[in-house]
Amino acid sequence: MGEERFGEFVLVRRHGDGHVAELALDRPKAMNAVSTDMARSLAAACTALGGDREVRVVVLTSTHERAFCVGADLKERNSFSDADLVRQRPVTRGAYTGVLELPVPAIAAVHGFALGGGFELALACDLIVADRTAVVGLPEVSVGVIPGGGGTQLLPRRVGAARAAELIFTARRVEAVEAREWGLVDQLVEEGQDRAEALALASRIAANSPVGLRAAKQALRLGHGLDLRAGLEVEDAAWRSVAFSGDRAEGVAAFNEKRRPDWPGE
Secondary structure, three states: OOEEEEOOOEEEEEEOOOOEEEEEEOOHHHOOOEOHHHHHHHHHHHHHHHOOOOOOEEEEEEOOOOEEEOOEOHHHHHOOOHHHHHHHHHHHHHHHHHHHOOOOOEEEEEOOEEEOHHHHHHHOOOEEEEEOOOEEEOOHHHHOOOOOOOHHHHHHHHHOHHHHHHHHHHOOOEEHHHHHHHOOOOEEEOOOOHHHHHHHHHHHHHOOOHHHHHHHHHHHHHHOOOOHHHHHHHHHHHHHHHHOOHHHHHHHHHHHOOOOOOOOOO
16 A cells, blocks of 8 residues: 655555555644645645546545544634735635546545535545544634635535525534435444445445546536536537447456456546
8 A cells, every 4th residue: 555645734545456545634633624735735636646547536534533624724814814815715725626626536534523624625525424423514604704615515516505505504513413314424334434434435436447437427527407408418428438448348348258347447
């Protein structure tokens, strides 16, 4: 299992044959609060992973025992002038969009607190696996701002407009069982098992065609919110991008020969 560090606070681990990349938030002294430096490193890591054709799935994890991520580093921001905040905005936004725009399936492994920007990082992933200690929420209006890492757009897409409004307007925290009931997380696992279960899920996904996975994610993301006719055109374009690929030829051959496919990845 290889490791690569991006700055001081972001660690990338490769698992198995390298097709699963673990993107670990590693600022335990601050419960992974997202500082300017951490945001810059997270964006850089996402750029590197997105361009690596060996990577088929990314799993976003935390090295802190009691938290996934508590959101923006408010201690750092307390020292900011208005001009500092303006300069920081594209840097922090780059971290959230970096996760959101990963071209491969992304899974968040959540335990403990995932609040504000921390929950937004999880929402930027395609799937969220949470253990029973998880507490999620978007409390930004309680400190005079709004969710600015995609929360106002990603949460209603996940749970609907009314539920998203209730959670954002009240700023309340939601514990694991209710979070699963509301669809704020996708899988609820036993305490301490979120990382292992997310990596296991990633391994199952990574066994599939890398060309197919990237195209399927593109179709899902680009088609969401479109009317059916437009969405089907997005799907057709994605299908055409894989229909004549080496992966498609290998997948059909492997099926007919009753063997596991050896994906060329092109």
